[in-house]
Amino acid sequence: MGAHWCVAVADVREKTLKYYDSLEAAIDKCLKILMKYLTDERVARKVPVHVWKTENAQNLPQQMNGSxxxxxxxxxxxxxxRNADFTFAQKDIPYFRHKMIYEIYRCKLLM
Structure with missing residues (x-):
């Protein structure tokens, strides 16, 4: 979303599209664009189009800065x-930055 990062997850089994934003902004435009893409793909592949549920995730760990x-x-x-609960917060970001650098350098994800 411009210079702001966010995540959307399409769960094909559950037929849900969920938007995750660290500023808890509800950006329906993003969900609509992604839903159109999913629908267009299914039509192009001649696969039945099902009704999907969309959702803006709530109560997420939030960023307290602009970076x-x-x-x-x-x-x-x-x-x-990992199908894990969000058990982290802003205070954990320095650790995650170092962990990500290590994983990229080693080409291996840590558990």
Whole structure:
């Protein structure tokens, strides 16, 4: 969203599209664009189009500055992929920055 990072997750099994924003901005425009893309893809592939539920995620760990949205977006994605609850906060960002650098350098994700 411009210079601000956010995450949207399409769950094909549950037919849900969920938007995660570290400023808790409800950006319906983003969900509408992604929903149109998903619908267009299904039509192009001649797959039945189903009704999906969209949602702006609430009660997320929030950024307290103007520079941590990228780290928080990456952490949302990681915790979602691990099916884990969001158990981190702004105070954990320095650790996550170092962890991400290490993972990139080693080409291996830590558990």
């Amino acid at each position: 941590d949205c990228g780290v928080l977006s990456c952490m949302y994605a990681e915790f979602i992929c």
